Structure formats: structure tokens, C-alpha cells
Amino acid sequence: MTLVFGAAPAWAAADAPELPGAGLSLLWGLPFLGILLSIAVLPLAAPKFWHAHFGKVSAAWSAAFLVPCLAAFGVPVTLYELLHVLLLDYVPFIVLLLALFVVGGGIRIVGGLRVTAFANTAALAFGAALAGWIGTTAACMV
Numbered sequence: 001m002t003l004v005f006g007a008a009p010a011w012a013a014a015d016a017p018e019l020p021g022a023g024l025s026l027l028w029g030l031p032f033l034g035i036l037l038s039i040a041v042l043p044l045a046a047p048k049f050w051h052a053h054f055g056k057v058s059a060a061w062s063a064a065f066l067v068p069c070l071a072a073f074g075v076p077v078t079l080y081e082l083l084h085v086l087l088l089d090y091v092p093f094i095v096l097l098l099a100l101f102v103v104g105g106g107i108r109i110v111g112g113l114r115v116t117a118f119a120n121t122a123a124l125a126f127g128a129a130l131a132g133w134i135g136t137t138a139a140c141m142v
Helices: 002-006 026-045 047-073 075-104 117-134 136-141
Strands: none
Touching (some): 026 047, 047 075
């Protein structure tokens, strides 16, 4: 087992481009903060604008990171990081969400519990405690 886990760094290409993350300033995080705030605020503050242009807003925030990255680090690093995020972070996340919707879409809960504010609060508290113990993804599955 040690040989398999010890060899993990050797699997990466030695000449793969790398973004020097430790040397980046906090300004590089502004596009991420911008997209988060856009997702949180614009649907409430400007719903018509958001629903008509959310793709353009997202593309603008992406460009706000990619264009300076391209200028500062060049095409190989920018392309490598873009593909890395798309293939190793974004696509698996979308597949996970798809799996949760498929599995959770067939669940039907039937019981004699009266729907009250107390019952809803208790169910939310139980779900929050469960998520803290086994993780949010597993709690959604339960």
C-alpha cells in the first residue's frame, strides 16, 4: 500500500503548468466574491435583470479572473487551471447533484405526523444535527 500512495506525486506530469497560489494577493479572490454576491443579491434586488442575463453576469465574472490570469501567467497556466477546475471540480459536482436529484426524486414519505410549525422546526433541527454528524450530502440522502 505504501508504494501506491507514495507514488501519487509521480503520477502528475513534471512539466505541468502551475498557478503559484501561495503568492497571489487577495485581489485575485474578488471575482469569486463578485459571483457569490451576484448569485445571492441579484435575484432579489433585480429579478428581471438576473433572469434575463445571469449567463452574461457569470461570464463577466469569469472573464474578470481569466483575463488578468492570462496576462499575468500566460496561456498554458490559464488553460491548465481552467480545464482543471472544469474537469476535476465542476463536472463531478454536477454529476453529484444529478445523482442526488435522481435518488431523492423517487422518495415519498407518508405518515400520520401533523404538519405544524413545531414539527417543521424539529425536522429542520434533526436534519441540521444529522448534517453536522455525517455531512450534508449524506444527510440529504437520509
